[in-house]
Amino acid sequence: MKLVFKMLILLVCFFSLTAFSKEVKFIHITDINLNTKNAYLLQKTVKEINQYSDIDFVVFGGNNIAKANIDNLNTFLYLLKKVNKKCYVLLGSNDVFASNGIDKNYYLKRVKRALFFRHSDKPNYVFKKNGYVFVVMDGSKEYFQSTNGYYTKTELDWLDKTLSKYENNDVVILQHFPITIAKSQWLQTAKIDEYIKVLMKHKNVKMIVCGHYGDNDEKKIHGIYNIITESYSENCAYKIIDMDLDDDYVATFLVK
Numbered sequence: 001m002k003l004v005f006k007m008l009i010l011l012v013c014f015f016s017l018t019a020f021s022k023e024v025k026f027i028h029i030t031d032i033n034l035n036t037k038n039a040y041l042l043q044k045t046v047k048e049i050n051q052y053s054d055i056d057f058v059v060f061g062g063n064n065i066a067k068a069n070i071d072n073l074n075t076f077l078y079l080l081k082k083v084n085k086k087c088y089v090l091l092g093s094n095d096v097f098a099s100n101g102i103d104k105n106y107y108l109k110r111v112k113r114a115l116f117f118r119h120s121d122k123p124n125y126v127f128k129k130n131g132y133v134f135v136v137m138d139g140s141k142e143y144f145q146s147t148n149g150y151y152t153k154t155e156l157d158w159l160d161k162t163l164s165k166y167e168n169n170d171v172v173i174l175q176h177f178p179i180t181i182a183k184s185q186w187l188q189t190a191k192i193d194e195y196i197k198v199l200m201k202h203k204n205v206k207m208i209v210c211g212h213y214g215d216n217d218e219k220k221i222h223g224i225y226n227i228i229t230e231s232y233s234e235n236c237a238y239k240i241i242d243m244d245l246d247d248d249y250v251a252t253f254l255v256k
Contacts, residue, residue: 022130022246025054027085029238030061030176030211031231032076033094038066039075041236043082050084055240056129058085061211061229062092062140062176068102077114087115091123091140092176092212093147103142124158126166132245133166135159137175139189149177149212150190156198163202170245171204178210180219180226187213199224206245216254225250 027049034042049058060080065072080087089111096104108121120127123138137159139149151159163171179195182188189195189212199205200222207225216230216237229239235256242251 022132023242023244023249024056024129024132025240025242026056027052027058027238027240028061028174028209028211028227028229029058029232030090030229031063031092031214031233032060033063033066033231033233034076034079035066035072036075038233039079042076042079042232045232045236045238046079046082049238050082052085055085058083058087059174059209060087060089061174061209062090063094063211063231064089064092065095066233068095068097068100068107070102073102073107073110077110080111081114087119088127088134088136088174089119090136090174090176091138093140093145093149096140096142097145098142104138104140124155126162131169132243133169133171135162135171135173137173139175139177147186148188148190151177151195153194156194159195160198160201163198163204167202167204169204170206171202172243172245173205173208175208175210176212178213178226178228179208180213180217180221180228182213183215196222207243207250209241218252227252230254 065076096102096107104123112119112121125136127134139151177189179189179192205224209227211229213228214231217228219226230237237254237256240253
């Protein structure tokens with residue numbers, strides 16, 4: 001009886017720890033620059049991603065397609081549906097172009113349908129996992145092509161209100177365009193000081209995950225951990241991010 005009792009105690013402890021664990025592990029893959037000719041590379045990577053058993057979700061971090069046209073978008077959505085994990089899609093500088101008939105509304109409605117209506121059709125949105133709030137910021141332009149991102153006042157006001165709404169939660173921001181300094185002005189996000197002013201009003205943003213600059217880079221700025229993932233289109237690279245912010249734990253691994 002004592003042995004059985006001890007085993008029951010151990011099982012209760014195990015399931016209690018599991019139930020209250022706040023660890024989140026996800027894949028960040030960005031700047032795929034997919035077209036119909038290089039799609040076989042992403043197809044291989046999707047098969048690889050599907051083999052992971054401990055990944056909570058996958059973030060496609062923008063510049064998912066090389067040029068905003070229907071063939072590229074259809075190819076991306078076809079492969080997106082092959083991922084056997086929850087997916088979240090962001091927009092980059094190449095993904096939308098209204099003159100080609102692919103504006104933000106069209107792109108994200110197609111993404112939502114491809115993911116069986118379990119995805120937002122808005123460019124700025126929120127989702128939650130294990131008590132953490134993930135905030136997706138857009139910054140892309142749809143009416144003219146530009147490699148520079150820009151977070152409009154409307155977006156920053158939305159971010160401000162969202163951070164206030166979730167003031168008691170740790171927040172991770174996912175966006176294509178970084179708010180750090182780029183090596184090239186052709187890539188530099190515009191008016192980053194305005195964005196930083198919003199962040200400094202709040203204490204709950206713990207991490208920002210981006211792409212766009214091409215390099216693999218990680219640094220703390222204003223107490224916020226900024227992660228930039230290397231472009232997939234260079235070496236088929238993606239990043240695994242393992243986090244438990246309650247324990248101030250963030251580990252990353254770049255897969256090539």
